[in-house]
Amino acid sequence: MARNEEKAQSMLNRFITMKAEEKKKPKERRPYLASECRDLAEADKWRQQIMREIGRKVAEIQNEGLGEHRLRDLNDEINKLIREKTHWERRIIELGGPNYTRHSAKMTDLDGNIVDVPNPGGRGPGYRYFGAAKKLPGVKELFEKPPELRKRRTRYDIYKRIDASYYGYRDDEDGILEKLEGPAETKMRAAVVEEWMEMEKIKAEARRAVKSGAVAEVGAVSKILFEEEEDVVEEERRIEREKEVTEKEKEFVAHVPLPDEEEIKRRVLEKKKQEMLNKYTSSELLEELTEAKTLLNIQQ
Structure with missing residues (x-):
């Protein structure tokens, strides 16, 4: 049996293919x-x-x-x-x-x-x-998408996000801080009141002891008296320092008469006049001027 390639090359098959192509319309x-x-x-x-x-x-x-x-x-x-x-x-x-x-x-x-x-x-x-x-x-x-550049925050952007919560003004809004602060506040207030009452009691005892002439140097009474004594000593030291400063200011005594403001101005003016004369006059003219002042008995 002939192969497929040989069949396609046969005269009949080529004739049939040619007739089929003739019937086709031209390719547009x-x-x-x-x-x-x-x-x-x-x-x-x-x-x-x-x-x-x-x-x-x-x-x-x-x-x-x-x-x-x-x-x-x-x-x-x-x-x-x-x-x-x-x-x-x-x-x-x-x-x-x-x-x-x-x-x-x-x-x-x-x-x-x-x-x-x-x-x-x-x-x-x-x-x-x-x-x-x-x-x-x-x-x-x-x-590929370009990497996003991280924009650096300016000082304005930083401060723009700062509100009352940043400073802790809204910490008590959640109710947690109130529960913690309540017992602590009560405890601290009781301690302060107890300390104040004890001090008042000690001061009353000290006053009674002073009025009766007894010496109260024991316990907390001595502590109160010692504190009051310290305040008195500190006040005395301050007064002594002020007195020392006042005495030092009074120690300066002028043993020679000091020129007043008018005298200082006059001497400065004479000195300037003398400098001007020395600058713009000769020695001969100065001698003649001195001679003339002597003859006329002029002191200035």
């Missing part, structure tokens, strides 16, 4: 510009064809073993087909067809999160990466 070519299409059905047909091509190339680009150059070429071809699909979708809207761009797929990163694609042109989608092209050198960094 997609228009270069979407604006050349005038039929809505044809525009939708060309869009479906582009979608199938995009699907085949997206399935092919998933293979990481194709190499960097082939992956980049495939990614460029896919982006070109996507732009062409956008033109056809816009043309379909112009011919009165449905709006396919409303439900178009979004671009995602390696984790599946939707990301915005920058498009400086402002028309149609931006450049996208598919499959293994996302892991190419220089492309993976585009999908």
